[in-house]
Amino acid sequence: MAETGGSKPLEVRDLHKTFARGKGRVEALRGISFDLEPGSVNALLGPDGAGKTTLIRLATGVMAPDRGTVTVLGMDSVKEARDIQAAIGYMPQRFGLYEDLTVQENLDLYADLQGVGREVRGERYQALMDMTNLAPFTGRLAGRLSGGMKQKLGLACSLLKTPRFLLLDEPTVGVDPLSRRELWSIVDALVRKDNITVLVSTAYLDEAARCDRVFILQDGDLIGQGTPDSFIGQAQGRTWRVTPGTTPRVVQSRLFGKPEIADATLESGRVRVVTRETALPETLFSNAEALDPKSVAPVFEDGFMLLLNRDAEAEAPALNVSAVHGRGDGTAIRVTGLERRFGDFYAVKGLEFSVKRGEIFGLLGPNGAGKSTTFRMLCGLLPATGGTLEVGGLNLRRAAAKARKNLGYMAQKFSLYGQLSVRENLDFFSKVYGLSGPRREERVQWALQELDLANEADATSGELPFGFRQRLSLACALMHEPDILFLDEPTSGVDPLARRQFWARINSLAEQGVTVVVTTHFMEEAEYCDRMLIMMAGELLAQGTPDEIRKYAGKDGDATIEEAFIALVEEHRARQKEA
Structure with missing residues (x-):
């Protein structure tokens, strides 16, 4: 093994990597160069397909560059790949766990793979289990852990031997704000204390x-680097x-489409705007939709979006549907006393709420609150064991199949046929929904044009970047023009720009009368909801409009939904401990 003392943790020089995709090739990385300093924590950002995961895999030595070099702890990633893999910690996307093994068996397997001696395992296991609060669950199968617990187990497995360099590939995708906060407390407590260098890709x-x-990547190029303050x-x-x-x-969606605007997001019931120039355009807020613009201090996200969105098209990606959907005060979904038991365990207990037609409901x-179980019952995919569920005016206990004809469903995980092309997936799902002849072809062409998929029509869907797969999943869910659309964590793992474009499309659907029910772990996205409910341990904690939910934060001034969410969950946990 090469001498690693005094070397920089990572040195990248003129790095190139291409991949075959369909009949062509894609440049994943195009001549990037940078270094990491010892003991630093570094973020790798960029839109889907920018090259983040490719860069991390090159740094772990699991693939070789086409041109250029990657040096890790003084070792060449091609010639000394095995030595690198023995020296670093690596947590891949989706945590890299073996779900049919227990927590303890995962720890033992990773200790064997990393060469951790048996004489030090006991002490190391205990420290990591105490830090991650997983000690009571060592006998549980990893596949039965919540998303947050899987996240912490994956991190524990990557830290078994206290590596000098730790690579984390989107470690917080699909987990709730409290779990994200807990992971970063571990990073701060352990990683910084032991002077471990970290490279983390994150959305x-x-x-x-x-x-x-x-470090910000876009289309394989390194377009920006520096401290957060510099951005x-x-x-x-x-x-x-x-x-x-x-x-x-509605105001956010309109502003996001203006050429003078680099970004527009929702923040505590108002719209945060980043303009391309320092002067505020005189005509920008000239109508009654948006009032009283005030200058505010910038944050990192503003600088990031200004850089990433500098060459983006001005027009917001609205989504037009041809069917006339129900509007007004009608009720699209009514839930009363909903329960779902698995043996003696209540995954959902006594849940009650309703959703109006044309409403976005969150x-x-x-993780583990019962959202997915509730979602599956609403879609007619899982029968309730108690209470009533009416969707589109139909009782799901008596007419589930009929009700599903008016529903669209976009799953959290990519659930289409990866070996089929984009067009073949659209053809297949249009047939599943009973479309045929000219009508089917009309809807396929609609999907290709409205979701900006025409250039990828013949590409194998499983090889598409995540953002394109997300658009394809949404297109398939909308082929039969459903009245009610269910979105299960639709933007999990999607970059910030793609999230904004996705919500512009969803906003346009709601404005045309489509009812939308969505689950999300991005609390800022809950601002797009007309109303929402927060649940834990299968029970309702709170429901209401964004303004009503923010009051649970218990603070004066501007509160966020994330602050209210954390306050509600922590209050519930405190009550459970006292009981």
Whole structure:
């Protein structure tokens, strides 16, 4: 093994990597170069397909570059790949766990793979289990852990031998805000204490803002690097907060499509705007939809979006549907006393809520709260064991098959046929929904055009970047023009720009009368909901409009839904401990 003392943890020089995709080739990385400093925590950002995972895999030595070099702890990633893999810690996407093994068996397997001696395992296991609060669950199958617990077990497995360099590939995808906070407390407590260098790819910009340095990739190029403060400085004088005169998400969607705007997001019931120039355009807020623009201090996300969105098309990606959907005060979904038992365990207990037609309704809660179970019952995929469920005016206990004809469902995980092309998936699902002849071809062409998939029509869907697969999943769910659309964590793992474009499409659907029910772990996305409920341990904690939910944060001034969410969950946990 090469001498690693005094070497930089990572040195990348003129790195190139291409992959075959369909009949062509894609440049995943195009001549990037940078270094990491010892003991630093570094964020790797960029849109889907930017090259983040490719870079991390090259750094672990599991693949070789086409050109250029990667040096890890003084070792060449091609010539000394095995030595690198023995020296680093690596947590891949989706945690890299063996779900049919227990927590303890996963630890033992990773200890064997990493060469951790049996004489030190007991002490190391105990320290990691105490830090991750997994000690009571060592006998549980990894596949039966919640998302947050899987996340912490994956991190524990990557830290078994206290590596000098730790690579984390989107470690917080699909987990709730409390679990994200717990993971970063582990990083702060253990990684910084032991002077471990970290490279973490993430879709959460608040996570990047707490790192020492940030590296931004786009289309295989390194388009920006520096401290979080350096990106904040680039947005100075360009950030504003607007008080809407109507529904905030409608104003946000309209502003996001203007050429003068680099970004528009929802924040505590108002719209946060980043302008491309430092001067506020005089005509930008000239109508009653948006009032009283005020200058506000920039944050890291503003600078990131200003850089990433500098060449983006101005027009917001609205989504037009041809069917006339129900509007007004009608009720699309009514849930009363809903229960779902698995043996003696209640996954959902006594849940009650309703959703109006044309409304965006959010289901929020920590991992293991019962959201997915509720979601599956609403879609008619899982029978309730108690209570009533009416969807589209039909009782799911008596007419589940008929009700499903008016529903669209987009699963959290990519559930289409990866070996088929984009067009073949659209053809297949249109047939499943009973479309045929000219009508089917009309809907396929609609999907290709409206979801910007025409250039990828013949590409194998399983090889598409995540953002394109997400659009294809949404297109398949909308082929039969459903009245009610169910979205199960639709933006999990999707970059910030793609999330904004996705919500522009969902907003346009709701404006045309489609009822939308969504689960999400991005609390800022809950601002797009007209109403929402927060649940935990299968029971309702709170429900209401975003303004009503924010009051649970228990603070004066501007509160966020994430702060309210954390306050509600922690209060519930405190009550459980006292009981």
